[in-house]
Amino acid sequence: MTAPSPVSSALPGGLGVLRAAFGRPSGAIAGGWLVLIVLGAIFAPLLTPYAYDAQVLKEAFQPPSLAHPLGTDEFGRDLLTRMLYGARTSLSVSSVSILISVAAGMTLGAAAGYFGGFFDRAVTAVADLTWSFPEILIALILVAIIGPGVSGTMAAIAVAYLAQFARLTRAQIMTLKAETYVEAARSLGAGHAHILFRHLIPNALAPVLVSAMLATGDAIILEATLGFFGLGAQPPTPSWGSMMSSGSALLFKAPWIIVFPGLAVATTVIAINLFGDALIAALDIRDKLGSKP
Amino acid sequence: MSEPLLVVKGLTKRFMTGGGWFARPRSMTAVRSVNLTVGRGEVVGVVGESGCGKSTLARLILRLIEPTEGDITLGGTRLSGIGQAELRRERRRMAMVFQDPYSSLDPRYTIAETLAEPFRVHGLPVTQQAISGMLEAVSLPASAALRYPHQMSGGQRQRIGIARALALRPEFVVLDEPTASLDVSIQAQIIELLAALREGFGLTYLFISHDLGLVRYFCDRIVVMYLGAVVEVLPDARAVPRHPYTRALMDSSFAPDPKARREIAPLSGEIPSPFNLPPGCAFAGRCSRAVEACRSASPPLTEEGGHAVACFNPL
Amino acid sequence: MSPLLSIERLSVAIGGVTLLDDISLSLDRGQILGLVGESGSGKSLTALTVTGLLPLIGGRIASGRILFDGTDLASLGPAGLRKLRGGRIGFVMQNPMTALDPVQRIGEQIDVVSRLHLGLSGEAARARTLDLMGQLRIPEAAAVAEAYPHQLSGGMKQRIVIAMALAGEPDLIVADEPTTALDVTVQAQIIQILTGLVRERGLALLLITHDMGVVAQACDRVAVLYAGRVAEERAVDPLFERPAHPYAAALIGCIPREGMAEGSLKGIAGSVPPATQFPPGCRFHPRCPHAVDICRTERPLLRETPDGGLVACHLAERIAG
Ligand SMILES: Nc1ncnc2c1ncn2[C@@H]1O[C@H](COP(=O)(O)OP(=O)(O)OP(=O)(O)O)[C@@H](O)[C@H]1O
Ligand SMILES: Nc1ncnc2c1ncn2[C@@H]1O[C@H](COP(=O)(O)OP(=O)(O)OP(=O)(O)O)[C@@H](O)[C@H]1O
Ligand code: SF4
Ligand SMILES: [Mg+2]
Ligand SMILES: [Mg+2]
Numbered sequence: 001m002t003a004p005s006p007v008s009s010a011l012p013g014g015l016g017v018l019r020a021a022f023g024r025p026s027g028a029i030a031g032g033w034l035v036l037i038v039l040g041a042i043f044a045p046l047l048t049p050y051a052y053d054a055q056v057l058k059e060a061f062q063p064p065s066l067a068h069p070l071g072t073d074e075f076g077r078d079l080l081t082r083m084l085y086g087a088r089t090s091l092s093v094s095s096v097s098i099l100i101s102v103a104a105g106m107t108l109g110a111a112a113g114y115f116g117g118f119f120d121r122a123v124t125a126v127a128d129l130t131w132s133f134p135e136i137l138i139a140l141i142l143v144a145i146i147g148p149g150v151s152g153t154m155a156a157i158a159v160a161y162l163a164q165f166a167r168l169t170r171a172q173i174m175t176l177k178a179e180t181y182v183e184a185a186r187s188l189g190a191g192h193a194h195i196l197f198r199h200l201i202p203n204a205l206a207p208v209l210v211s212a213m214l215a216t217g218d219a220i221i222l223e224a225t226l227g228f229f230g231l232g233a234q235p236p237t238p239s240w241g242s243m244m245s246s247g248s249a250l251l252f253k254a255p256w257i258i259v260f261p262g263l264a265v266a267t268t269v270i271a272i273n274l275f276g277d278a279l280i281a282a283l284d285i286r287d288k289l290g291s292k293p
Numbered sequence: 294m295s296e297p298l299l300v301v302k303g304l305t306k307r308f309m310t311g312g313g314w315f316a317r318p319r320s321m322t323a324v325r326s327v328n329l330t331v332g333r334g335e336v337v338g339v340v341g342e343s344g345c346g347k348s349t350l351a352r353l354i355l356r357l358i359e360p361t362e363g364d365i366t367l368g369g370t371r372l373s374g375i376g377q378a379e380l381r382r383e384r385r386r387m388a389m390v391f392q393d394p395y396s397s398l399d400p401r402y403t404i405a406e407t408l409a410e411p412f413r414v415h416g417l418p419v420t421q422q423a424i425s426g427m428l429e430a431v432s433l434p435a436s437a438a439l440r441y442p443h444q445m446s447g448g449q450r451q452r453i454g455i456a457r458a459l460a461l462r463p464e465f466v467v468l469d470e471p472t473a474s475l476d477v478s479i480q481a482q483i484i485e486l487l488a489a490l491r492e493g494f495g496l497t498y499l500f501i502s503h504d505l506g507l508v509r510y511f512c513d514r515i516v517v518m519y520l521g522a523v524v525e526v527l528p529d530a531r532a533v534p535r536h537p538y539t540r541a542l543m544d545s546s547f548a549p550d551p552k553a554r555r556e557i558a559p560l561s562g563e564i565p566s567p568f569n570l571p572p573g574c575a576f577a578g579r580c581s582r583a584v585e586a587c588r589s590a591s592p593p594l595t596e597e598g599g600h601a602v603a604c605f606n607p608l
Numbered sequence: 609m610s611p612l613l614s615i616e617r618l619s620v621a622i623g624g625v626t627l628l629d630d631i632s633l634s635l636d637r638g639q640i641l642g643l644v645g646e647s648g649s650g651k652s653l654t655a656l657t658v659t660g661l662l663p664l665i666g667g668r669i670a671s672g673r674i675l676f677d678g679t680d681l682a683s684l685g686p687a688g689l690r691k692l693r694g695g696r697i698g699f700v701m702q703n704p705m706t707a708l709d710p711v712q713r714i715g716e717q718i719d720v721v722s723r724l725h726l727g728l729s730g731e732a733a734r735a736r737t738l739d740l741m742g743q744l745r746i747p748e749a750a751a752v753a754e755a756y757p758h759q760l761s762g763g764m765k766q767r768i769v770i771a772m773a774l775a776g777e778p779d780l781i782v783a784d785e786p787t788t789a790l791d792v793t794v795q796a797q798i799i800q801i802l803t804g805l806v807r808e809r810g811l812a813l814l815l816i817t818h819d820m821g822v823v824a825q826a827c828d829r830v831a832v833l834y835a836g837r838v839a840e841e842r843a844v845d846p847l848f849e850r851p852a853h854p855y856a857a858a859l860i861g862c863i864p865r866e867g868m869a870e871g872s873l874k875g876i877a878g879s880v881p882p883a884t885q886f887p888p889g890c891r892f893h894p895r896c897p898h899a900v901d902i903c904r905t906e907r908p909l910l911r912e913t914p915d916g917g918l919v920a921c922h923l924a925e926r927i928a929g
Contacts, residue, residue, distance in 0.1 A: 482875030548824065
């Protein structure tokens with residue numbers, strides 16, 4: 001006999017989970033930092049008097065000061081300003097591309113897991129193949145095909161993570177498909193669309209979204225890497241990666257040019273991972289997220 | 294028996310399992326040539342031990358899985374011959390209550406959403422009052438509508454499962470061990486409820502259980518299954534069993550009465566593997582009355598006055 | 609002579625919640641005591657306390673004591689308890705599937721018990737294992753001993769777990785729902801094996817179940833638990849004939865049996881509340897058809913019945929009489 005489950009409060013919905021994640025110390029610090037960065041990126045024009053592409057050559061290579069809290073770069077542009085605008089590029093490129101990747105990956109994975117058969121075998125084979133390549137390699141190949149720039153980077157990142165989301169969704173759907181409530185819905189006369197969109201996908205969503213959040217952190221690094229190689233957003237649009245790239249040549253002359261964007265990437269990625277962990281704990285789904293070996 | 298509502302003929306299901314790079318798939322017959330008739334308004338019980346194919350039979354009858362062979366007719370419609378679209382419409386006439394009240398409700402649905410699902414699926418309107426009425430029919434307060442399954446006990450969840458099954462006023466309901474995971478006190482509540490609902494809505498039940506005592510209490514006729522096949526059909530709850538397996542089942546269930554204590558003559562021998570059934574009667578290896586014929590030929594189900602038995606040496 | 613096992617006014621708490629409240633039970637050699645009650649009434653908790661496993665789930669004895677053959681279990685310490693458990697006290701856990709190590713052969717798992725507790729050599733232990741398996745009517749014991757748990761049926765696994773409990777030559781076996789997950793024909797087999805062991809070897813058996821049918825068939829005495837308290841404790845025959853506690857009566861009335869008229873099966877309305885929401889007074893009063901005012905406020909104490917049983921109900925005399 002199973003003991004009757006203790007009557008507890010309602011199932012944690014979206015807001016409840018966020019509150020629970022923020023309730024943990026690591027979640028609160030990480031979440032706070034992320035909120036700060038996002039707000040900074042959104043309100044960049046209000047937060048700084050400079051324009052990101054305003055070159056003042058006589059003020060080049062200034063170390064951090066009151067006028068330029070993070071110093072200036074080789075063209076005398078205010079680094080803080082460029083960092084804030086760079087956050088816009090880095091965050092939006094990585095999150096939009098992950099969003100595309102999740103949407104496509106979930107569609108493929110859900111269809112493969114639900115219908116099975118030949119389609120499933122094909123999707124699984126392709127996913128397994130791409131899974132065995134490092135993301136950066138896939139991204140580089142794609143950028144080589146599409147060409148550098150923001151849209152090339154987004155496509156590259158989206159494809160690089162597609163396999164991960166397709167596999168995770170497929171695995172989720174396969175286990176959920178065997179739940180009795182799915183059979184119950186069928187016995188009531190429900191069709192495929194009802195079962196997929198009303199039962200399977202909503203129940204599979206939480207782990208996929210959390211892994212998407214974690215992947216966004218990796219995508220920021222990937223975007224920065226492409227930017228560092230000069231394959232990402234093209235000048236003068238700032239991105240953290242391209243800023244680090246130009247700073248790398250001046251490492252000893254003006255270390256702040258590379259250090260601050262580097263710190264931004266690192267802290268953001270760490271914060272995303274910490275917050276993702278807090279979400280996993282709040283949702284109690286650790287066992288559902290297979291990790292890449 | 295009244296006018297037949299459900300007629301099942303020669304129903305067989307073979308599952309292929311295993312099979313991969315190195316192993317050949319093995320076939321096992323979970324349900325073998327089952328014939329069954331359920332009259333309108335009747336409660337027919339199906340008993341048998343774990344793995345004998347009760348749930349598979351239930352799924353086949355409702356065409357939740359496709360039969361390997363056989364015919365199913367419900368109220369004049371040949372279910373085994375129609376396409377998916379028509380089948381989905383026919384589903385309004387039949388319903389199922391599942392064994393596990395914990396996994397049979399979507400954890401993300403409120404009770405109200407769960408109860409509204411049958412209507413939504415068929416594009417029918419559903420009102421607040423209808424939900425309250427459904428809850429009332431299974432003796433739950435209207436306030437339960439806003440709760441989630443994890444906030445309810447097993448017995449309460451099973452009531453929800455019953456309310457959902459009855460939502461579209463089906464004629465025929467399959468109850469697959471609806472009380473197997475519940476305490477006896479809760480089981481008795483659910484059985485009382487099912488009896489009242491049957492009366493109220495004029496329902497026909499196929500009641501699956503592994504508890505012969507419970508089936509004898511609740512059902513008009515009893516079908517006994519062993520390893521996928523029907524071995525006996527008892528015409529009424531008081532009928533004296535003629536198949537040695539039914540006898541063994543009956544001897545194994547304990548009455549809550551110390552005066553009825555008896556020396557149990559437990560079955561010896563193991564249940565044969567369903568992948569590798571011996572020839573002849575599947576029960577022969579455990580049967581104390583087995584004769585020569587039992588080990589070579591399988592006994593046909595022969596009927597006499599509504600009492601059918603598949604045994605070469607019946608009691 | 610004092611009884612083999614005597615539980616005296618035992619209360620057990622986990623995390624500040626009292627889950628067993630003032631339980632008293634006793635059990636002699638050659639006797640089977642049934643422990644019944646609905647899910648959550650504290651049956652498994654009693655078993656864990658008697659076998660000294662309480663600390664494992666974070667529980668502690670809040671008051672009262674357990675005497676085994678005259679020794680207070682609390683005085684033994686962890687090492688002493690470990691020696692007792694598997695040795696003089698055999699434990700058959702609620703779930704046979706988790707009691708067996710999935711990657712170890714069946715025979716080795718039984719061998720280790722007699723090697724540890726009886727100091728037998730490898731060969732002698734295996735001989736004893738095969739002998740025990742034979743007593744439990746396991747066919748082809750030698751072959752089964754070489755098998756892994758997943759290759760066996762549920763009934764077979766349960767017999768292996770019983771063999772493990774017997775391997776240390778126990779005086780007391782605590783069996784927590786040994787047949788709940790099994791088919792009735794297999795259940796009958798296991799119950800027959802267990803009662804046979806008690807009669808032949810003079811073992812004492814604490815048989816936990818929620819099935820009044822099993823109790824009626826197998827037990828000498830029975831304790832009915834409700835919400836962490838003993839409702840009634842009596843010899844089996846009078847309990848079934850004239851239950852003094854309304855809860856005991858209701859439990860008996862829940863089982864369908866031969867010749868019962870349709871509509872006479874009566875459930876017990878409501879369910880056992882969780883331990884944090886036990887009502888004051890008699891804990892059964894919200895579900896009791898006889899309850900009167902005093903039941904809602906005063907806790908009924910255990911009182912002796914004329915036939916040497918115990919019952920905790922304000923109206924016991926009136927109901928039985
Ligand atoms: N989808 C499937 N694929 C392969 N084998 C299956 C499948 N479904 C059921 N079986 C097998 O068919 C047999 C009958 O199973 P079924 O669930 O019908 O038994 P049951 O009588 O309902 O048992 P229980 O009392 O345990 O519910 C079992 O041996 C089972 O393993
Ligand atoms: N580790 C634990 N922590 C907190 N509470 C517990 C723990 N184990 C059991 N309980 C509670 O103790 C009470 C008694 O539980 P117990 O497992 O003894 O019940 P039971 O009678 O064995 O029920 P069942 O028939 O379900 O096995 C229940 O209310 C249960 O929720
Ligand atoms: S004490 Fe009262 S409430 Fe409790 S069982 Fe007896 S009559 Fe019922
Ligand atoms: Mg079943
Ligand atoms: Mg228990």
